[in-house]
Amino acid sequence: MTTAKPRPRPTPTSQPFWDGLARHEVRIQHCAVCEAWVHYPRSRCPVCLTDRLTWETVAPEGTVYTFTVARRPTAPMFADEVPQIIAVVELGVGVHVTTTLVDTDPDDVAIGMAVSAVFEPGDDGVTMLRFRPSQGV
Numbered sequence: 001m002t003t004a005k006p007r008p009r010p011t012p013t014s015q016p017f018w019d020g021l022a023r024h025e026v027r028i029q030h031c032a033v034c035e036a037w038v039h040y041p042r043s044r045c046p047v048c049l050t051d052r053l054t055w056e057t058v059a060p061e062g063t064v065y066t067f068t069v070a071r072r073p074t075a076p077m078f079a080d081e082v083p084q085i086i087a088v089v090e091l092g093v094g095v096h097v098t099t100t101l102v103d104t105d106p107d108d109v110a111i112g113m114a115v116s117a118v119f120e121p122g123d124d125g126v127t128m129l130r131f132r133p134s135q136g137v
C-alpha cells in the first residue's frame with residue numbers, strides 16, 4: 001500500500017506559476033521597479049518591496065546548482081522514486097528552483113550540468129517542474 005505523495009496547493013500568488021507549467025512554460029516573476037527576478041512566487045519584491053511584479057516566460061533550461069542523491073526514501077511515499085536526485089537548478093535568469101532530476105543516472109550528475117525542464121502533469125491538475133540532462137550534453 002502506498003501513501004499519497006504530498007502535492008502543491010496553488011495560492012492566488014503562485015497560481016500563474018502553476019498555470020504556466022500546465023502550458024509547458026516556466027513563468028517567473030520580474031520586478032518592474034528594480035529588475036530583480038523573484039522565485040518562489042511572492043506578493044512583493046524581496047529586494048525593493050514593491051508589489052509591481054510581472055510574470056515573464058523564461059527559457060525552460062538551467063544548470064545544476066547543487067544536488068543530493070537520496071538512496072533511501074525521504075518519506076515512505078517516495079519509495080518508488082529512489083534513488084531520487086534532489087536538486088537545486090539555477091535558471092538562466094538566476095533564480096534557483098528546488099526540484100528533482102528525472103531520466104538521469106545518479107552517477108552522471110554534476111554541479112554545472114545543463115538541464116532542461118520536464119513538465120509532469122498530475123491527476124489533480126497540477127503540473128510539476130522536473131529537469132533532465134539537456135540533449136547533446
Ligand SMILES: [Zn+2]
Binds near residue numbers: 032034
Ligand atoms: Zn524590486
